[in-house]
Amino acid sequence: MSDNFSQYWANEIDTLGLAPQNRHICAYGDFPNTSRIDPNHDIVLVLNGTNSGVCPPDLDWILPDRAGLVIADAVSAAFTRPIDYDRIDVLCWSWQKALGGEGGHGMIALSPRAQARLKVGGRKPVARLMRLHNADGSVNKAFFGGRTISTPSMFAVADIHSALDWAEACGGLPGLLKRVANNYAVMDDWVNSTAWIDWTCTNPAARSTCSITLRLVREHAAGEKEDDGKIVAEMIRLLEAEGAAFDIWSYGDAPPGFRIWAGPTIEADDLAILCKWLAWAYSETCAASIPPEARVVRHGYFPPSKARAVQPSTESACPQTAALESPPPQTLADCYDAILFDATGVLISQNDALPGAADILARLDTSGQPYYIVTNISSGSDETILARLRGAGLPIPAVDRIVSAGGVARHRVLEELAAGRLVSYVGSAQAAHDIFGKHPNLHCADTVETFDTLVVLDDEGFDFKRGADHILSTFRRRLIETGEMPRIIAANADIIYPSKNGTLVFGPGIIGPMLQAGLAPFGAPPISVEIMGKPGRAIFEECIARAGTDRLLMVGDQVDTDIKGAKAAGLDALLVTTGLNSCGELRQDENGAADFVAKNLNQIFDGSLSPHLRSAMHSSRTNQV
DSSP: SSSSHHHHHHHHHHHTSOOOOOOOOOOOOSSSOOOGOOSOOOEEEESSSSTTTOOSOOSTOOOOOOSSSEEEOTTTTTTTTTOOGGGGEEEEHHHHHHHHOOOOOEEEEEEEEHHHHEEEEEEEOGGOOOBOTEEEEEEEBHHHTTTOOSOOOOHHHHHHHHHHHHHHHHHOOOHHHHHHHHHHHHHHHHHHEEEOOOOOOOOEEEEEEEEEEEEEEEOOTTTOOOOOOHHHHHHHHHHTTTSSSSSSOOOSSSSEEEEOOOOSSSOOHHHHHHHHHHHHHHHHHHSSSSOOOOOOOTOOOOOOOOOOOOOOOOSSOOOOHHHHHOOOOSSSSGGSSEEOOSSSSTTEETEEEEEEEHHHHHHHHHHTEEEEEOOOSSSSOOHHHHHHHHHHOOOOOOOGGGGEEEHHHHHHHHHHTTTTOOOOEOOOOHHHHHHHHHOTTTEEEEESSSSSSEEEEOOTTTTTTHHHHHHHHHHHHHHHHHHHOOOOOOOOOEEEOTTTTOOEEGEEEEEGHHHHHHHGGTTTOOOOOEEEEETTTHEEEHHHHHTOSSSEEEEOOOOIIIIHHHTTTOOEEEEEEESSTTSSOOOGGGGGOOSEEESSSGGGGGSSTTTTTTTGSSSSSSSOO
């Protein structure tokens, strides 16, 4: 796996309950070593990674007489690069990406080998429109001839035909590939002549020619803080204010930089102009200090601006930019670049949205205010959590708005597995496999006799009492045999949380204190817990990295996790009395005092929290409303 979409495919394979999979993982911006891949097994790969800018150098390592199927994600590879179709059995692509159409239909092509697998592989549940079997189990070949059960949009079909007519006018596929090559040459020349930028993928053979991903490579003076994220954020702010470029921020897991589409619908001359704009923005950003109030825009938030056909000056900043002044804030939301919401107790209770929560998120989406759901929920991947919150009635637009403890813990756990350590988890197998995938060294904590690392997920679908008893015995055995104890990684560190009927229940985070108390009679040393979720720093650092700024407001209902965690990370915090604090009696000590306390989320917008007192927002004062 060389990019995030490869990971998404791997997670989907997990949900099918197939035989154990081998994940070939490499560093971000690289492509795995294909000599370790057995082409006689089924292979799933992405032909063009738009988030990492990586693609397979070739497909020669796939045997013509292979036993397994090759399933290729060609969503952005179709019409942008040559594809050796003889080495692929299942190809899926989209008209929208490369040809700029709005049809939006996902397409799939099956080789004769793939069709033969359908006949012997057993019937699988597939959406009715895409049902590939007839009633007798044979392949529904009529489907591939154009017959469907539901009627697709004829506007979409017309759009596809229009895109193909344009492609034919460009010279067909050779013409499209030539346009891509010309675009790549423009960007490559600029990168080679610019000292502060480089390709994210340093191997030209594995580099995408249409998904341009770049990273900053600034030289830092002695003692200078490495702050490339803020440099990139300020550059993007300037470019968007000038109407010169939008949505070019690098993917969340990539180094600070830019992600630029250079497919066949893009003109090489426009990319050359963009390079001049980037150089101008870098010069302006590095020539002066970045004001802490600078509004950072990213992840789908684009403020209204009028595009102007003006090119950047190499001498000075455009006077329009220099004259821009932000209006004074009118509400608390205006004072921050993004808002962080806890989920349970703030937006949802169990699986139901709390009153007004959906309206608040819809209002933020309408106004263009970025927000993120920062949750210790670890019952599945970010995609699974997004589906759960949407099912509760929250209109969250995309998965990049979810910052979960499980997602943050994922990289740490994969490091443990890559180091050959035995990892056990507290939680259900479904949750663990959804987050981490399947691995021979990953097992449920109540089914194994020993492990090196314990990762604490959610207790949903898990016999918590039985699991805790087994874990206690395992820790004691390790203590007696080796004098050491397994390390603990806590994704969900919640010790308590509110149930649907308003009562309090113990959360998975209680496992640490329980083990400490249970092992104390045996002379056990203090148990060290590496906290990935709230109140640990890791999840808040992920929020800062994703938002590109630390001007964030954390909205939560738990002092010990939401409020203390945010304050320890240097963020402002608002305590709402809708969840765990509904009784209004939980203490706030000096180190965990919220900057604001509100009875409901509407007070973020109604002006009642004195946003004009901007300097007071970074003090320990609490506005009680």
